[in-house]
Amino acid sequence: MSLDTNLEDDFQPRLNWDLWRKILLFTRPYRRHFAGLFVVAVLTAACDVLIPLLAGWVIDEVTQHGGEVNLARFGIAFGIVVVVFAMCVLAFITLAGLISTGVSYDIRKACFDKLQELSFSYYDRRPVGWLMARLTSDCQGLARIIGWSLLDAVWGMCFLSGIMGVMFWLNWKLALIVLSIVPPLVVISRYFQLRLLISSRAVRKANSHVTAGFNEGIMGVRTSKSLVRERRNLKEFQSLSTQMYDHSVTNALHASVFLPCVLTLCSVGVGLALWFGGAGAIAGTVTVGTLVIFINYATQFANPIEELARTITMIQGAQASAERIQQLLDTEPQVRDSGEVLAAIKRQEHVVAGRDVAIDGLPDRIQQVEFRHTSFAYKKGQKVLNDFNLKVARGQTIALVGPTGGGKSTIVSLLCRFYEPTEGQILINGTDYRQRSLHWLQSSLGIVLQVPHLFSGTIRQNIRYGDLGASDEQVERAARLVNADGFIAQLADGFDAQVGEGGNQLSTGQKQLIALARAILADPQIFIMDEATSSVDTEAEQQIQEGIDRVLTGRMAFVIAHRLSTIQAADRILVVCDGQVTEDGNHDQLIALRGHYYQLYTNQFSQDQSSQLLAGAAKE
Numbered sequence: 001m002s003l004d005t006n007l008e009d010d011f012q013p014r015l016n017w018d019l020w021r022k023i024l025l026f027t028r029p030y031r032r033h034f035a036g037l038f039v040v041a042v043l044t045a046a047c048d049v050l051i052p053l054l055a056g057w058v059i060d061e062v063t064q065h066g067g068e069v070n071l072a073r074f075g076i077a078f079g080i081v082v083v084v085f086a087m088c089v090l091a092f093i094t095l096a097g098l099i100s101t102g103v104s105y106d107i108r109k110a111c112f113d114k115l116q117e118l119s120f121s122y123y124d125r126r127p128v129g130w131l132m133a134r135l136t137s138d139c140q141g142l143a144r145i146i147g148w149s150l151l152d153a154v155w156g157m158c159f160l161s162g163i164m165g166v167m168f169w170l171n172w173k174l175a176l177i178v179l180s181i182v183p184p185l186v187v188i189s190r191y192f193q194l195r196l197l198i199s200s201r202a203v204r205k206a207n208s209h210v211t212a213g214f215n216e217g218i219m220g221v222r223t224s225k226s227l228v229r230e231r232r233n234l235k236e237f238q239s240l241s242t243q244m245y246d247h248s249v250t251n252a253l254h255a256s257v258f259l260p261c262v263l264t265l266c267s268v269g270v271g272l273a274l275w276f277g278g279a280g281a282i283a284g285t286v287t288v289g290t291l292v293i294f295i296n297y298a299t300q301f302a303n304p305i306e307e308l309a310r311t312i313t314m315i316q317g318a319q320a321s322a323e324r325i326q327q328l329l330d331t332e333p334q335v336r337d338s339g340e341v342l343a344a345i346k347r348q349e350h351v352v353a354g355r356d357v358a359i360d361g362l363p364d365r366i367q368q369v370e371f372r373h374t375s376f377a378y379k380k381g382q383k384v385l386n387d388f389n390l391k392v393a394r395g396q397t398i399a400l401v402g403p404t405g406g407g408k409s410t411i412v413s414l415l416c417r418f419y420e421p422t423e424g425q426i427l428i429n430g431t432d433y434r435q436r437s438l439h440w441l442q443s444s445l446g447i448v449l450q451v452p453h454l455f456s457g458t459i460r461q462n463i464r465y466g467d468l469g470a471s472d473e474q475v476e477r478a479a480r481l482v483n484a485d486g487f488i489a490q491l492a493d494g495f496d497a498q499v500g501e502g503g504n505q506l507s508t509g510q511k512q513l514i515a516l517a518r519a520i521l522a523d524p525q526i527f528i529m530d531e532a533t534s535s536v537d538t539e540a541e542q543q544i545q546e547g548i549d550r551v552l553t554g555r556m557a558f559v560i561a562h563r564l565s566t567i568q569a570a571d572r573i574l575v576v577c578d579g580q581v582t583e584d585g586n587h588d589q590l591i592a593l594r595g596h597y598y599q600l601y602t603n604q605f606s607q608d609q610s611s612q613l614l615a616g617a618a619k620e
Contacts, residue, residue, distance in 0.1 A: 016319060023322050026106050027146060030099050037095040037151050040088045045158035047085035049166060052296035054078055060289030092151070100147025107139045111328055119335040120418040124378070138321035145311075145318050153311040156304035163297045163304075170290050177276050178298050181269040182305065188265065189306050192258040197314070199251035206244035210237075262302045269298035335420055337438050345437055360437040366444060366525045367394050367429055369415065369556065375423035375579075376410055385410050386579040387424070394525075397557040399567035401597065402576040408560045411576070412528055415558060417441055446524030446551075450531040452515035454503030459488060460495040462503075462514055466521035478521040483546050484513035520551045527557040564601050573597065 027034060054077055061069045112135065123131075167175035223229075273294040280286030337345070341360055348361045358364040369392045376385040385407045392398055400408040413419050414426060417438060426433050433441060446466075454462050463475045470478075476495065479485045487510055491497040503511045519527070529548065549569075561567040568587040575583035575590070575597050583595050590597040 016323070019319065019322055019326055020315075022326055023142060024146070026103050026110075027099070029106070030102055033095050033099050033102075037092065037099065038154060040091045040095065041151050041154040042158050043084060044088040044092060045155050045162055047081050047088065048159050048300070049162035050081050051078075051085075052293050052300075053166060054081065055296070056287075056289035056293035058289070059292050060287045063288050096147045096151055098147075100143045103146050104139050104143030107142060107325065108135055111135055111139065111325065114329055114331065117333050117336070118331060119333045120413070121334050121378075122331065138325050141318050141321050142325065145314055149311045149314050152307050156307040156311070160301075160304040160308075163300065167294065167297060170293065171277075171280070171286060174273070174277055174280065174286065174290075174294060178269055178273050178294055180272070181265050181298070182301060185262065185265045185301060185305050188258075188261050189302075189308075189310075190312075192254055192261070193306075193310050193312075195254045196251065196258065199247060199254055202247040203244065203251050206240070206247050210240050210244055262306065266299055266302050269301060270295050273298045335417055335438065338434065341435060341437055358437060358440045360440060362431065362436060363429055364440075365394075366556065368392065368427075369526070370427040370430075371411070371414075371424070372427060373424035374414065374421045374426060376414060376419065377422050378419075383422075384579050385414070388579070388581065390574070390581075392556055392558075394556050395554055396571045397552055397559060397567075397569070399559045399561050399570035399573040400576055401561050401564065401567070401573060401600065402582075406576045407579040408576050409530060410579075412530060412558055412560060415526070416445055416447070416528065443522075444525040445528060446519035446522055446526070447528045448512065448515050448519050448530070451508075452503070452511045454499045454506070454511055454514060456499070456501050458493075458496045458498060459491075459514060462499060463495075463517045463521055466518040467523075470521055474521065475517075478517040479513075481520060481550055482513055482516040482548075484510075484517050487513070516548065516551065525555065527552055527555050528559075529557070530560045531562045564597075564604055 054074060058071065058074050061071075061074075115131065115135075164175070164179065167178065273291065277286050277291040277294050281288055281291050344360045344362075348357075348359055351361070356364050371388050371390040374385060374388045375383055377383045384405075388407075388411065390398070400411060402408055410419075414421060417426075417433060420434065428436060428441070455465065459479075460472065460475055463478060464470050466478075467474070472495075476485070479488060479495070488494055488497070497505075499505050499511075499514070503514070506514070548566075559567055559570065567573060571586065573583075573585060573587060573590055574581050575595070577596070583590055583593060583597050585593065591601065
């Protein structure tokens with residue numbers, strides 16, 4: 001089960017006021033809405049209090065004066081209260097909806113902005129599902145509480161205070177008797193709200209497990225059948241279903257017991273009002289209208305008390321969401337510009353820069369990159385790169401080969417400054433790249449991955465992603481440069497053809513060509529290819545390789561290669577094993593060395609020849 005599912009249901013019994021003060025900062029833009037909503041909540045509570053009061057007065061007037069009473073003024077008063085009440089409800093719904101929607105939008109935007117800033121190391125420790133939950137359910141839950149529950153609480157407190165005030169004003173002795181049901185009502189409401197929250201969270205968590213079980217069963221159906229795992233899978237799924245059944249029964253039991261308990265206590269309140277108030281009415285110390293008012297209020301005690309208990313419980317339940325949201329917002333990127341670099345960028349904003357000056361005031365053109373005694377460890381004490389040294393000049397192509405986990409991708413990730421060295425330096429034109437603008441460096445890179453990611457939309461939109469200001473002509477020129485124009489012309493809609501989600505309407509080779517065109521459109525100074533041809537057939541590989549050869553001219557390039565036939569023309573080939581360079585030279589030099597590279601190359605050559613012979617035999 002994912003980290004997200006397990007963390008989603010944490011419950012905090014105590015309120016963290018410092019945390020909620022930070023979360024409530026998102027309500028600042030809506031201060032006027034909150035002020036209006038507070039007024040509306042007070043007016044709504046006043047209307048709720050006045051309606052039984054007016055009814056009691058009417059009864060007293062009729063009791064005392066009979067048919068001679070002019071009820072028109074009471075009818076007008078009732079009409080005014082009803083109209084005000086209706087307008088308040090409309091305003092309440094409108095304002096609460098605006099606040100809830102606005103706060104949800106602002107929290108999501110702040111979280112998304114933060115996710116764009118964070119370093120790769122943050123994503124290494126957080127599953128995608130966990131992050132998605134922060135942007136969806138957590139944001140929505142907090143906004144709902146801020147927009148609705150807190151104002152329900154204001155209404156509840158005002159209504160309860162109004163009821164109690166009117167009761168004490170009319171008859172303080174009878175008020176004390178009737179209000180004796182409030183303490184047990186508070187205790188019962190609080191108790192069952194907590195139990196309902198916990199059991200409903202358990203149901204949601206069990207449902208997540210069941211959903212995951214469905215997903216794994218469907219996605220892995222071929223594996224399950226090949227391993228004859230059907231009965232075992234069914235047994236595991238039945239266990240998950242049983243857990244959900246048990247939690248659902250518990251939740252339903254709490255809900256079914258809660259309402260009768262509340263109704264019983266309210267009935268006790270009504271009974272007390274009738275008993276003592278009726279005796280007072282017979283004795284002449286309490287009017288019939290007053291008795292009716294007390295009975296009405298006694299039946300309505302449960303509403304504000306239940307609302308207050310529910311609100312407090314929901315706030316406690318949402319505290320885990322608030323903590324996760326605030327934790328995300330408080331996270332500082334491990335890789336970011338230093339204060340000196342930010343100051344240099346700010347100074348440069350007021351300077352008319354030349355064409356060869358970067359946003360940090362230093363030279364824009366990258367002439368040399370140097371790894372100087374560079375080491376790196378994802379976890380402390382576990383180096384994946386150890387004392388790596390390399391100098392690369394503009395126009396050179398460096399190929400990185402070696403076993404999986406040897407450190408090839410780490411070298412490239414450090415160059416891109418997705419991570420920073422734990423020891424040593426990486427220098428650009430002789431300056432430590434931590435003293436340069438991060439945005440400038442990463443804007444100077446063009447990256448093509450082994451499995452390219454395309455966004456839903458057209459081919460044109462995906463290529464233009466490399467430079468959003470590029471014209472259609474520039475987009476098409478980039479496609480021609482990398483040999484992508486051939487297959488695009490064969491599509492019915494050409495450059496306006498939809499690629500599908502993740503590019504699923506295209507082959508892997510076609511996606512690679514589009515990714516290559518996208519990268520070249522950005523006109524990068526450093527080109528990086530991470531096994532860009534390892535997942536395509538020979539024909540597609542030739543097309544991609546031709547495109548790569550064109551775009552690398554005059555650029556610095558780092559190529560992680562699986563197929564060694566694609567890197568024979570590289571200026572230098574580094575064999576990287578266990579975080580260290582074991583061989584260094586061009587293709588001819590490494591072949592003559594007859595070391596690890598020679599073995600890799602000859603093995604691949606033999607395999608390619610065998611594949612060609614088998615393909616030829618199949619055609620015959």
